[in-house]
Amino acid sequence: MIRSLPLLHRIAGKRVVVVGDGEMGEAKTRLIERAGGIPCGEPEAHHAKLAFIALEDEREAEAAAKRLSDKGLLVNVADRPELCEFTTPSILDRDPVLIAIGTSGASAGMAKQLRLRLEAMLPQSLGALADKLQNSRDAMRARWADGSDRRNALDAALAEGGTLDLLDPASAEKVDAWLASEEKPTGAQTIEIMLTSDDPEDLTLRQARILGTVDTLIYDPAIPAAILDRSRADALRREMPFDPPKEGLTVVLKRA
Structure with missing residues (x-):
C-alpha cells in the first residue's frame, strides 16, 4: 500500500x-x-x-501549521514530516516531462540520489519527444481510431528497442515516420500468466512489462493486491471467471 497519493499540482499564477x-x-x-x-x-x-512552513522553532512551526490548516490550506512543514499534509518530491525536469521521486517524508536524501541516478540515464530530448507526441494527438487518433489500438501502438513504439525508444535521443525526430508507417495494430490479445509466488518481486521482467500495459485484467481471487497493483492503474479488473473482451490486451492471472 502506498503511503501518499502522488499528484502534480498546477500553481502558475497562484499564491502559495x-x-x-x-x-x-x-x-x-x-x-x-x-x-x-x-x-x-x-x-x-x-x-x-x-x-510551506520553514521555521526552525518547533513550537512556532507547529502553531503555524495548525493556523493555516484550520484555514483550509494544505501545509508542508520543513523537516517535520509528521506535520506535513503534502511533501515535495525530488524533481527530474525534462520539460514538459517531470519525474517526481518521493519517500513519503522518510528520506529526502534517498529521493535525491535516486533522481541523480535517473538524470544520468534519461536524455535531454525526452521533453522534445513529449511535445511532439502532444502535437500529434489528432494524427494518432486518425491513424488508430480505436483507443486500445492507439495505446498498444504507442506502448510498442516507446518500449525498449521500439521505434520511439524513450532512451534514444533521436526519437522525437522519428514520430512523423512512425505515424506514416504501415504497421498494423495487434488487435485483441490474451496472455495467461501462471504465478508461483505471492511476492510481486518474483515477477519476471516480461510479466511486469505485460502487467504495465494490460487493458483488461482477469484474476484468481486468491491473488494478493500487491501483485494486482502492478497492473496499469486504469485497466479493467474482473475476478475469474470472466470472458475476455474482443479488443485490447487481456491478461489472465492464475495461481499455480
Whole structure:
C-alpha cells in the first residue's frame, strides 16, 4: 500500500504561502517561483491553497501549521514530516516531462540520489519527444481510431528497442515516420500468466512489462493486491471467471 497519493499540482499564477525565511524559506520560495507560483506571506492565506512552513522553532512551526490548516490550506512543514499534509518530491525536469521521486517524508536524501541516478540515464530530448507526441494527438487518433489500438501502438513504439525508444535521443525526430508507417495494430490479445509466488518481486521482467500495459485484467481471487497493483492503474479488473473482451490486451492471472 502506498503511503501518499502522488499528484502534480498546477500553481502558475497562484499564491502559495511561505512562512519563514533563511535558507529553508529561500529554497521554498525558489521552488514556488520555478513552477510559476507567487510566494506570499501568511496575511494573504485567504488567497492560497498551499503553504510551506520553514521555521526552525518547533513550537512556532507547529502553531503555524495548525493556523493555516484550520484555514483550509494544505501545509508542508520543513523537516517535520509528521506535520506535513503534502511533501515535495525530488524533481527530474525534462520539460514538459517531470519525474517526481518521493519517500513519503522518510528520506529526502534517498529521493535525491535516486533522481541523480535517473538524470544520468534519461536524455535531454525526452521533453522534445513529449511535445511532439502532444502535437500529434489528432494524427494518432486518425491513424488508430480505436483507443486500445492507439495505446498498444504507442506502448510498442516507446518500449525498449521500439521505434520511439524513450532512451534514444533521436526519437522525437522519428514520430512523423512512425505515424506514416504501415504497421498494423495487434488487435485483441490474451496472455495467461501462471504465478508461483505471492511476492510481486518474483515477477519476471516480461510479466511486469505485460502487467504495465494490460487493458483488461482477469484474476484468481486468491491473488494478493500487491501483485494486482502492478497492473496499469486504469485497466479493467474482473475476478475469474470472466470472458475476455474482443479488443485490447487481456491478461489472465492464475495461481499455480
